[in-house]
Amino acid sequence: MEAITPNDTRGASRKALLQAARDLIVTRSYASVGIAEICAQAGVRKGSLYHFFPGKEALTLAMLDALYADFERDVLIPGLSGANGLRARIDAFVHAIHAFEARMQTESGQLPGCPFGNLAVEMGTHNPALRQAIRKHLDAVTAHFRAVLDAAVQNGELPPETDTAAAAEQWLALMEGILVMAKADQDPATILRLGPALGALLLNPTPEVHHER
Amino acid sequence: MEAITPNDTRGASRKALLQAARDLIVTRSYASVGIAEICAQAGVRKGSLYHFFPGKEALTLAMLDALYADFERDVLIPGLSGANGLRARIDAFVHAIHAFEARMQTESGQLPGCPFGNLAVEMGTHNPALRQAIRKHLDAVTAHFRAVLDAAVQNGELPPETDTAAAAEQWLALMEGILVMAKADQDPATILRLGPALGALLLNPTPEVHHER
DNA sequence: CTTGCACTTTACCGACCGGTCAACTAGTGT
DNA sequence: ACACTAGTTGACCGGTCGGTAAAGTGCAAG
Numbered sequence: 001m002e003a004i005t006p007n008d009t010r011g012a013s014r015k016a017l018l019q020a021a022r023d024l025i026v027t028r029s030y031a032s033v034g035i036a037e038i039c040a041q042a043g044v045r046k047g048s049l050y051h052f053f054p055g056k057e058a059l060t061l062a063m064l065d066a067l068y069a070d071f072e073r074d075v076l077i078p079g080l081s082g083a084n085g086l087r088a089r090i091d092a093f094v095h096a097i098h099a100f101e102a103r104m105q106t107e108s109g110q111l112p113g114c115p116f117g118n119l120a121v122e123m124g125t126h127n128p129a130l131r132q133a134i135r136k137h138l139d140a141v142t143a144h145f146r147a148v149l150d151a152a153v154q155n156g157e158l159p160p161e162t163d164t165a166a167a168a169e170q171w172l173a174l175m176e177g178i179l180v181m182a183k184a185d186q187d188p189a190t191i192l193r194l195g196p197a198l199g200a201l202l203l204n205p206t207p208e209v210h211h212e213r
Numbered sequence: 214m215e216a217i218t219p220n221d222t223r224g225a226s227r228k229a230l231l232q233a234a235r236d237l238i239v240t241r242s243y244a245s246v247g248i249a250e251i252c253a254q255a256g257v258r259k260g261s262l263y264h265f266f267p268g269k270e271a272l273t274l275a276m277l278d279a280l281y282a283d284f285e286r287d288v289l290i291p292g293l294s295g296a297n298g299l300r301a302r303i304d305a306f307v308h309a310i311h312a313f314e315a316r317m318q319t320e321s322g323q324l325p326g327c328p329f330g331n332l333a334v335e336m337g338t339h340n341p342a343l344r345q346a347i348r349k350h351l352d353a354v355t356a357h358f359r360a361v362l363d364a365a366v367q368n369g370e371l372p373p374e375t376d377t378a379a380a381a382e383q384w385l386a387l388m389e390g391i392l393v394m395a396k397a398d399q400d401p402a403t404i405l406r407l408g409p410a411l412g413a414l415l416l417n418p419t420p421e422v423h424h425e426r
Numbered sequence: 427c428t429t430g431c432a433c434t435t436t437a438c439c440g441a442c443c444g445g446t447c448a449a450c451t452a453g454t455g456t
Numbered sequence: 457a458c459a460c461t462a463g464t465t466g467a468c469c470g471g472t473c474g475g476t477a478a479a480g481t482g483c484a485a486g
Contacts (some may be wrong), residue, residue, distance in 0.1 A: 031245055033242035045436075048433070048434055110339070113334060122334070175390065180393065201387075269444065
């Protein structure tokens with residue numbers, strides 16, 4: 001018999017490795033965290049890691065998938081769908097991000113910024129596999145933003161000719177930039193201070209857009 | 214006799230080390246570049262590096278000072294002061310950044326993004342000395358942006374009640390975000406595609422600003 | 427009882443990490 | 457001629473890196 005009780009110890013080491021990799025890499029960086037440290041934190045021997053994953057990169061890829069799933073469930077969807085109206089949704093999203101970063105700083109002593117943006121910056125120039133995986137997750141975030149903007153167009157809160165795809169991309173870019181600044185400050189207040197810029201960017205009729213992509 | 218001819222070989226190794234550190238760290242990352250590699254690229258033995266610098270961190274700090282000086286001279290000042298009018302200056306700045314990133318990609322095969330933002334992201338959570346040095350350089354960039362915005366207020370292009378300090382910070386945040394996205398894409402076209410967001414953000418009367426800093 | 431398999435454990439690999447050291451070289455001022 | 461010094465050199469340090477290999481463990485199906 002098999003797979004009837006998935007909630008036993010089967011896969012416990014695998015999960016512990018994914019969680020340890022997440023905790024360490026998110027709060028520091030890919031290169032500064034070693035296999036040995038991940039194994040120690042997970043309470044697993046190195047050989048077991050290589051039983052479940054071909055190597056550090058594959059472990060990180062799997063960790064990012066799980067991280068995005070949790071981020072979508074815990075931050076993205078609740079933060080964007082709670083309120084009604086575009087401005088309220090943007091504000092709610094900013095506060096959801098602020099709460100996430102502030103909690104991380106309380107728990108780990110560090111304000112991590114955006115885990116995906118961080119990895120994109122660190123590995124963008126010399127690890128194509130990781131870069132493309134991150135790119136996919138960022139596109140998924142953009143799709144959520146666009147859905148919110150499309151709803152605002154439907155409501156008449158934004159003019160019907162709004163290029164919601166372009167605006168969603170700008171939304172993500174500004175959010176990433178805000179988190180870079182907050183990380184440089186190591187201060188979650190930076191998120192609240194810069195947050196209003198999102199409203200200024202998204203609630204105004206965007207001038208001529210060169211739609212090239 | 215001394216210091217009458219600073220253009221001889223005195224300090225040549227030091228300069229070569231700074232340049233090698235810049236080339237390697239800017240196109241990759243701090244952690245992925247080793248002392249040995251920097252020395253090899255500079256044509257200098259390891260012992261000499263430790264004659265001029267106490268260690269890797271100090272070398273990086275000095276490299277960042279030189280990098281900011283060049284960036285200010287070659288990109289910031291020409292890009293911001295050339296044209297007249299706020300919109301034209303923003304556009305010129307975007308194109309200056311685009312040109313810089315496109316040239317870097319041609320020369321080194323990699324689109325590096327913002328070197329300061331990159332280091333802030335990589336070291337922000339676990340190297341306070343580097344983080345604070347980067348914070349200073351980012352503040353210096355913000356001051357340049359603010360001067361441009363103040364001139365626009367003087368011209369009447371922006372309303373007199375504009376909070377130029379806040380707007381300059383938003384300008385930097387959005388620029389950093391655009392460069393994160395461009396690095397994730399490894400495509401300079403992303404800078405031009407997202408560039409118009411800067412105009413949308415800065416040329417509109419920013420709504421209520423919680424001035425807390 | 428035995429075979430097979432998923433998983434674990436431990437010892438080990440060569441390469442590289444940042445950093446140290448003492449000896450040496452060459453140019454300078456006295 | 458001499459001493460001083462800034463700069464250079466190459467050998468060396470302990471520690472860590474990501475990754476490998478082989479033996480061992482426990483459990484479940486036949």
